[in-house]
Amino acid sequence: METELRTLTARLLAHRSIPRSDALARRALVDDSFRHALDNRLASVGLQLLDNPYAAHIAVGLAEDMREPVFGQGREYAASNVGLTRDELAWLMVIWALIVLPKRERQVNRRSLHDDGQNDMFGAETPVEHGETVSGALSEASLAADFGNRLGGKTKLNFALGKLARLGFIERRGGQVLEGPLLDVLLDYRILADRVIHGTLADVLAEAGHRLPAANAFEQAQAAQADEDGEE
Template sequence: MEHELQTLTARLLNHRWLPRTDRLVRRALVDETFRLDLDRRLAAVGLRLLDNPYAAHVAVGLNADMHEPVFGATREYAASNLGLTRDEIALLVIIWSLIVLPKRERQVTRRDVIDDGQSDMFGGDKPVPHGDSVSAGLSEASLIADFGARLGGKTKVRNFALGKLARLGFIERRNGQILEGPLLDVALDYRLLADRIIHGTLADVLAEAGHEVPNANALDIADVLPDDDLPDEDTED
């Protein structure tokens, strides 16, 4: 077990994120002793495992008490410690809203992106779905047309902001589509953001641009679930 712990810790530090389907990641999610040892190793260097059962990846992040020692005693890092400008952060939140909120609604109701509209009486017993079956992409051209002028200009969004978000792992850009990156659902706090977006000003901005805001009642199911009631990971074969 020692070698596997060392291997997983090193890989997490090197790659920053790993898929939930990874063998050692799955062990950390289902083996309590292994997870406790992993948490101790990460905590020893001021880190913690970022794990969201609805996300397709896990990642590592700083413990809260390490923010100021690492990023400095001033509050300059409060807006972003990734070098993102205010416009780029706003773009990230918009993309998160348009990809993750509808995705979470599909995961909670156990529906796919392509759904026949028929109810499934056994849907609640299914494992939480991940990947392309529930996470839909956005048209890059439509996103820029709808929000580019508000976020520093269409050229800036297309040539700089989206590229930066892709390099950081928040999104992937493929054939004119913006897809969920490995960090989009695990690095941004759903419990903190969802209610503020659905009931806040951004919901009006999205609606004005013709984007449907997911039903708040459906999303509340995921938001209020205590940790013990979240869907279990599949055990290793």
């Protein structure tokens, strides 16, 4: 087990994220003794494993008690500990809301992007899906048209998207923005979803013609994620 622990820890640190379908990632998620040993190893250097059952990847991050000692001396920590400006953080939140919130609604209802809910009588019994079967894409041109006037225009959007892609939050393909490996694992749905759906950003998105899940769908997703977290 020692070799597997060293390998998984090194890979997490080197690559920042690992697909949950990876053999060692799966072992960390289903083998209690292996997970306990991994948690202890990460905790010894101020880190913790980041995972939620709806994210396609696992990652590592600072333990909560280490955030202030590590980042607290930098002035930028109040906004971001990955060097994002306020405008870039705003673009990140818009993209997160437009990709992750609808994705979570599909995952909870066990539906794919092209499923109207009538094809599978036993959909609730199927495993949670990850990846592009449930995670939609956004047009860069549409993002610029819908939100550019509020967030600095096409030039700032292009710069922000490049930065978000380098950080692993998104992927860019042929003018489309897709979910990156860290978008759903680093940003906590349980905290952010309520603030988005019941906050000012919901009004901004609605003005641009984007539908967010209804409050009852959000509550269902919260309860489902709590159940999934307890089972895994």
